[in-house]
Amino acid sequence: MIAMEELRQKYLRVRPFPFCPGCGGGMVLNAFSRAIDNLKIPQEDILIIAGIGCSAWIPSPFFKADTLHTTHGRSLAFGTGSKVANPKLKMIAFTGDGDGTGIGGNHLIHAARNNVDMVVLCINNNIYGMTGGQVAPTTPHEAKTATTPYGNPSNPFDACKLVEGAGATFVARWTTAHPPQLQKTIEKALQHKGFSFIEVMSQCPTQYGRKAGGGNAIEMLGRFKADYSTGAADSRMRLGEFVNIEKPELCEEIDKMVAKASAEKREISEQKNFADATPMHVRIAGKGGQGIVLAGMVLGHAFASCGMNVLQTQSYGSEARGGACKADVIASKEQINDLSPENPDVLVVMGNEALEKYGKGAPVIIMDDTVTALPPEGAKVVRVPATKIAKELGSAMSANAGMLGGLAAVSCAVPKEALANSIKETVDARFAETNTKVMEKCFEGAKN
Ligand code: SF4
CATH class of the missing domain: 3.40.920.10 (Pyruvate-ferredoxin oxidoreductase, PFOR, domain III)
Incomplete structure (x- = not known):
């Protein structure tokens, strides 16, 4: 296994860390960098896309590869365009539960439906972290946040089930308390052709911890270990790989369409x-x-x-x-x-x-x-x-x-x-x- 210092020098730019003490962002970056290293994916082949939020700071500006740091919720739309323009890119999106399933929910559904060949790492901390601790679509019912001081009146949804229903061809969930499993699943997703979605439950001690009573980082990691399992009754707490199927991928389908159109065009333009x-x-x-x-x-x-x-x-x-x-x-x-x-x-x-x-x-x-x-x-x-x-x-x-x-x-x-x-x-x-x-x-x- 590559030593931490070597991993840092090979893949990370030296910058002051933007995360709060105890944040799960660094743990995701570690698992991701190790997965890239294990698969020996050339850094020049990678394009990382990120929206807005703490999740976007995980790769950008740290990871040494091209990164598009885009607008709130729109990273998958930028990613789809980039992938269609250059299908050879190894496309990875870092998004959060607010950025990816709230503001960017529609883009998420349609990227899954189109089976765009990209890996989406959705870092779910159950709250809008960077923007001040507002309620997110994944915030538990009755949890207190900056915008629900008397408790969340709405019910959260299961992001994995959502993308599965929309047509994603690889779907999995792990937590920051399961680093080896997370790394292995990222490696599998990077080798999968099509839309791969990994939800990573991650601790946000600053916003979720203080506002919603989630406790400190150690307490949250403890709960991830105790409450989340491969056999959990509540589907939102179930871990593992839920979908791994093959379906035609968007760029391949576009190539077929272009070939058809070119055949038609020749008939007319010759006449x-x-x-x-x-x-x-x-x-x-x-x-x-x-x-x-x-x-x-x-x-x-x-x-x-x-x-x-x-x-x-x-x-x-x-x-x-x-x-x-x-x-x-x-x-x-x-x-x-x-x-x-x-x-x-x-x-x-x-x-x-x-x-x-x-x-x-x-x-x-x-x-x-x-x-x-x-x-x-x-x-x-x-x-x-x-x-x-x-x-x-x-x-x-x-x-x-x-x-x-x-x-x-x-x-x-x-x-x-x-x-x-x-x-x-x-x-x-x-x-x-x-x-x-x-x-x-x-x-x-x-x-x-
Ligand atoms: S606000 Fe939460 S998610 Fe954002 S850096 Fe701080 S701890 Fe991490």
């Missing part, structure tokens, strides 16, 4: 020629209820089927229906780095308010026949009677598709056939046929 001008930023704007977001999705899908990288975002007011809204679609053959360029290359607009709000700076504006407001000076304007044609063909709601037909005719940014395929795949089958007809008629009209 059709589309404009080389990239990146291209199209903004579709109108009123809520006109299918602006759907038009953005159809266009984005069509660009993607032509082998382009696509970024699609949308924005609408709190009123949702009736107010001005927009969908931005950026397509490029290169990687898209500028995520929100201010001015689009083309504005496709279906309402007066939207023209006023989003019209500035667009060199080309494609306007529906219902738009009566004056376009900004200097812009090249093309009028497409999409609403009129959509009504003639039986559904005013198909005008959004007509505007895309006008865009295809005017800018040559995307082939009409790619739009037709995208409508078939994206739009409800009941409306797809009319939408395609409206799109094609507007395309022909705008071409001539």
Whole structure:
């Protein structure tokens, strides 16, 4: 076994310790460092993610590896993004019961559901420690905290059962009074492919000890030994490994999806020629209820089927229906780095308010026949009677598709056939046929 001093020099930065005397944080760091050392995982392969709280101080800034010290509760969202961007990373999250199961509860559920390949160490001290001893989702019923001075009226939940129900593929619980078992389980989790969750019951003598009457560190460790066991009747006090199964992992599933999309994209791009001008930023704007977001999705899908990288975002007011809204679609053959360029290359607009709000700076504006407001000076304007044609063909709601037909005719940014395929795949089958007809008629009209 590696000596403590050697372990410290190899894995830890020399910093003043931030933990209160008797805190369990250092014991978790010890078990974790030993697990990494036993498995000989190169430190440059590791990315540690942490949120906010005492748990986040365990790896950051002590452990010598890259660390993302993120916002409260959001570490697993940052971790999911990092893992998808670089699946080779050995991803480990340090979170607490407040950070991970309270503020970040939703991210926890969905990271488990997606079976993201990461190890989550959830250090449960039954309270929000660093922020002042507030009640947490794991605080026992009737326990006194800074925010429940007359006792906690709520019931705690079992974090292990929660992530098991959400789809985690490795779930375990130990306490800081069980260091060898904790280390072995961390090693197993590090070798497991998929979402691994280890709850570590840890003593917080400062907040839980003083406020909730938990006692000092020795008393708490004694209780962990006495009350928690592999055969405990109360599932929240049961120790051991509860789940260890295999399921497809998120990055592998994404790879499969990309392979499928690439096969489709080749079929279309070999047949059709589309404009080389990239990146291209199209903004579709109108009123809520006109299918602006759907038009953005159809266009984005069509660009993607032509082998382009696509970024699609949308924005609408709190009123949702009736107010001005927009969908931005950026397509490029290169990687898209500028995520929100201010001015689009083309504005496709279906309402007066939207023209006023989003019209500035667009060199080309494609306007529906219902738009009566004056376009900004200097812009090249093309009028497409999409609403009129959509009504003639039986559904005013198909005008959004007509505007895309006008865009295809005017800018040559995307082939009409790619739009037709995208409508078939994206739009409800009941409306797809009319939408395609409206799109094609507007395309022909705008071409001539
Ligand atoms: S507040 Fe509690 S959990 Fe935080 S460092 Fe102090 S003892 Fe540890």
